Amino acid sequence: MSSKDGSWIQRIPKSEAENEKDFYLTPLISIFPLLDYMKGAFPRDAKILDFSSGTGNFKKVLGTHFTNITEIDLYMEEPYIDFLTYEPTERFDVILGNPPYKSKFKFIDKARDLCDTVIVLLTAQSESYKIISEKYKDIPDYVGKITCYPKFFMSQEECVDGGVKFGGTTNYTYLIWTKGASFDIKFEIMSDIRKYADVTKELLGGY
Numbered sequence: 001m002s003s004k005d006g007s008w009i010q011r012i013p014k015s016e017a018e019n020e021k022d023f024y025l026t027p028l029i030s031i032f033p034l035l036d037y038m039k040g041a042f043p044r045d046a047k048i049l050d051f052s053s054g055t056g057n058f059k060k061v062l063g064t065h066f067t068n069i070t071e072i073d074l075y076m077e078e079p080y081i082d083f084l085t086y087e088p089t090e091r092f093d094v095i096l097g098n099p100p101y102k103s104k105f106k107f108i109d110k111a112r113d114l115c116d117t118v119i120v121l122l123t124a125q126s127e128s129y130k131i132i133s134e135k136y137k138d139i140p141d142y143v144g145k146i147t148c149y150p151k152f153f154m155s156q157e158e159c160v161d162g163g164v165k166f167g168g169t170t171n172y173t174y175l176i177w178t179k180g181a182s183f184d185i186k187f188e189i190m191s192d193i194r195k196y197a198d199v200t201k202e203l204l205g206g207y
């Protein structure tokens with residue numbers, strides 16, 4: 001594990017094959033602010049779908065409290081379901097996840113077709129994040145966002161060598177929609193994720 005500041009948190013694997021799948025590990029630490037928000041917003045047995053579960057990090061964190069989480073992924077979770085053509089036989093209370101970067105808008109639109117509450121983790125450099133945020137801000141049922149800070153530094157080289165490092169330019173932000181919601185309940189939570197360092201280490205089994 002590299003000794004660069006913050007990089008003890010989690011090693012992010014990256015390879016040629018993973019690039020093709022648009023796989024990018026969601027750092028465990030970035031999921032705790034969502035867990036805190038969701039504990040207050042949904043019952044423990046809410047039916048939750050992670051639409052691109054990868055290694056299953058959302059379930060690892062959210063599953064410490066929530067009891068009904070379904071995971072699908074096109075490449076990494078059998079039976080290898082493509083969310084973009086997915087026709088679930090059940091209704092979910094929440095559809096969430098960290099979508100593949102290249103098709104994030106398609107994931108958002110499809111999730112919003114399938115479910116009343118959609119929570120999407122978007123990771124982006126500052127400028128492109130502004131564009132994403134602008135694109136969605138006027139949709140009436142866009143109710144909030146949870147912004148993790150400090151920003152991460154996560155270039156590919158850093159991912160291979162050092163895992164997550166704070167002090168960079170990558171935003172980790174959740175956008176939340178709930179159909180039927182009105183503008184006046186719009187909120188923004190700013191979450192200093194450094195406070196989750198110990199619980200993240202615990203979940204990783206320490207090292």
Ligand SMILES: C[S@@+](CC[C@H](N)C(=O)[O-])C[C@H]1O[C@@H](n2cnc3c(N)ncnc32)[C@H](O)[C@@H]1O
Nearest residue numbers: 024026052053054055057073074075082083100
């Ligand atoms: C940003 S990663 C999510 C990482 C995951 N949250 C984790 O912590 O491991 C995006 C994931 O989308 C998956 N994926 C790509 N295209 C997909 C599709 N059409 N349907 C479902 N999953 C897809 C990739 O296999 C990858 O695991």
